Amino acid sequence: MRYIYKAAWSVIGGISLPKDAQPIDLFKSDHCRFVLTNNPDIFFSDIDRGTAVGRLMLKGLFGQRNADDFPVALEAEIGEIKAERAKKVGAQAVLLVETNGEIDAEINEPFREHEGFIVTFDAVNKQAVVRIHQAEIEAMKLAVAFESEAPSRFAALGDGTYLVNETGMIVYSINFSMSGEATVSTGLSADGSGRISARYAMLQNANDVESVQRLFSQMADYGTDRLKTFLSGWAAFEILIAKSFKTYEHAFLSPLTNAGQPTLRERFLERVKGVMKDKYRLTDKFLAVAAVLFPAAPDNEVQEDFKKFSQLKQLRDSIFHGEEFSEKDLPVHELAALLRKYVLAHIATPNPSLNTDAPTSGAPVS
Numbered sequence: 001m002r003y004i005y006k007a008a009w010s011v012i013g014g015i016s017l018p019k020d021a022q023p024i025d026l027f028k029s030d031h032c033r034f035v036l037t038n039n040p041d042i043f044f045s046d047i048d049r050g051t052a053v054g055r056l057m058l059k060g061l062f063g064q065r066n067a068d069d070f071p072v073a074l075e076a077e078i079g080e081i082k083a084e085r086a087k088k089v090g091a092q093a094v095l096l097v098e099t100n101g102e103i104d105a106e107i108n109e110p111f112r113e114h115e116g117f118i119v120t121f122d123a124v125n126k127q128a129v130v131r132i133h134q135a136e137i138e139a140m141k142l143a144v145a146f147e148s149e150a151p152s153r154f155a156a157l158g159d160g161t162y163l164v165n166e167t168g169m170i171v172y173s174i175n176f177s178m179s180g181e182a183t184v185s186t187g188l189s190a191d192g193s194g195r196i197s198a199r200y201a202m203l204q205n206a207n208d209v210e211s212v213q214r215l216f217s218q219m220a221d222y223g224t225d226r227l228k229t230f231l232s233g234w235a236a237f238e239i240l241i242a243k244s245f246k247t248y249e250h251a252f253l254s255p256l257t258n259a260g261q262p263t264l265r266e267r268f269l270e271r272v273k274g275v276m277k278d279k280y281r282l283t284d285k286f287l288a289v290a291a292v293l294f295p296a297a298p299d300n301e302v303q304e305d306f307k308k309f310s311q312l313k314q315l316r317d318s319i320f321h322g323e324e325f326s327e328k329d330l331p332v333h334e335l336a337a338l339l340r341k342y343v344l345a346h347i348a349t350p351n352p353s354l355n356t357d358a359p360t361s362g363a364p365v366s
Contacts, residue, residue, distance in 0.1 A: 001105040001171075004098070005129050006047050007137070007159030008040045008085075011093040012222050014145060014152030015188045019091075024193045027140065027200055032133065034140050034200070035096040036193065040089070040157065041082055043096050047160035050172040052077035053119055057174060070114075085157050093188070094157065095144055099133045105163055107171060116170065123173035126161045136204075138213040143200035145220055146344060147192055151336040155222035202347045208243045212236045212343065219336065227319075230330040234316045237309075237339045238282060244346055245285035248292040283310065293345040308338055 017024075023037040035043065052074055103124060111120035145151040163171035203209060215236035219229050286309050290302050312335055319325055 001103065001124075002100060002164045003103050003105070003124060003129055003161055004046070004100050004164065005133065005159070005161045006044060006096065006098045008044060008094050008096045008157040009141075009154035010089050010157055010222070011036075011095055011144060012153040012155055013150060014148035015093060015186060015192065016091070017093045017188055024188075026144070026193055026196050031100055032136055033098045035098070036144070036188070036196075037094050037096060038089075040085065040094045040096055043098065044085075044158070046162060046170060047158070048078050048081050049074070049117070050160050050162050050170075050174075051081055051158065053172055054174050055081075088155065088157055095140070095154065097133070097137055097140070099136075101129075101132060103129060105171075105173070107163075107165070118165070118169055118171045119174060120171060121174050123171065124161065124163060126173070126175070129161050130159070135210060135213070138217040139203040140196075140200050141217050141220055142203055142213050142343070143196045145216070145336075146199060146340045147188070147196055148186060149337060149340070150333055151220070151340050153220045153222045199344075199347075206347045208247075209240070209343065209347065212240050215239070216339065216343075219332075226327050226330050226332060229332045230335060231316070231319070233332060233335045233339060234312060237312075237335065237342070240339070240342060240346065241282060241285050241289055244289045244293075244342075245280070248289055251292050252288040282313065289342070293342065293349060305338065305341075308334060312338070 017036065017038050019038060021038055023035050023039075023043075026034040026036055028034075037043070041048075055077055056073060105124040107118070107120050107123050111118055113119075141154055145153070161173070163173060165171055203213065215232045218224065219232040219236065221229075224232070283306075287306065290305060294302055312331065315325070315331070
């Protein structure tokens with residue numbers, strides 16, 4: 001049976017939209033659409049109705065009113081849901097995703113049919129639906145967050161899944177497992193949505209950043225405590241550097257072969273790589289990756305990156321060794337900004353191990 005899944009998040013910090021802005025399509029395909037908007041209500045109407053039905057059930061009101069009373073109660077509940085969401089959103093932009101696909105589902109008794117929709121129980125595994133699109137969602141969050149130098153975070157506004165039967169009628173499958181930090185936003189520029197779309201495509205094409213995307217998504221969850229945010233972000237950065245080093249090690253060392261007797265030099269370097277294979281420290285790998293990703297950067301800029309990286313690593317190590325730290329003072333914004341810089345540079349840099357004719361360095365995507 002066909003399913004529709006929708007979810008929405010407030011974009012905390014980073015970017016904003018004018019009050020009168022029209023919804024912006026960031027990406028659209030046959031099965032997936034991402035939209036940036038100020039008004040999620042029009043996109044969430046079907047989800048709101050399903051949520052309202054579930055809430056009326058929890059209140060003991062569903063099925064206990066006559067046919068004339070139920071539509072009134074349903075509309076009132078939908079109105080409450082919209083008001084609650086509007087209070088959460090405030091003046092922030094909202095990222096929306098709408099997906100669809102086919103999934104095994106079965107409508108069993110008992111079920112109720114109303115005007116325009118059917119209500120049943122446990123017809124579909126909703127968590128399985130979410131998992132299908134998790135990677136796409138994480139990539140888009142990263143693409144949106146990295147539009148600003150201080151990457152955005154995301155506060156969940158709600159999500160939902162419904163089915164569409166062979167006659168085109170919506171089927172709501174009900175289950176009962178439903179359940180202050182200063183930020184600065186800047187207006188999304190005319191070119192911003194295009195950059196986000198291009199960044200999303202590059203992230204989708206990159207085959208080595210899935211775990212980075214997943215960890216950044218955890219880092220960017222506005223409901224996450226500051227310690228978990230910091231540790232998720234550091235884990236994402238550490239994985240990025242480790243994976244990037246495997247790609248860029250040869251590019252970093254290859255200038256040493258551009259002199260007399262290149263064959264002998266190449267043999268020497270292969271020996272060095274073999275001996276050092278398991279002995280490189282994370283800071284060694286960071287230096288090599290930075291040199292390849294930013295070959296034309298001023299020395300003081302790269303040195304400043306290394307200083308920040310070293311301080312972040314030292315802090316992470318001290319936390320893991322049980323030393324005292326102040327959670328409210330954890331530098332999550334500094335970590336997010338450095339992670340942004342290196343992820344963008346990495347996805348903009350051709351992989352020389354796949355294309356030996358490609359340049360070995362790329363410019364960060366702004």
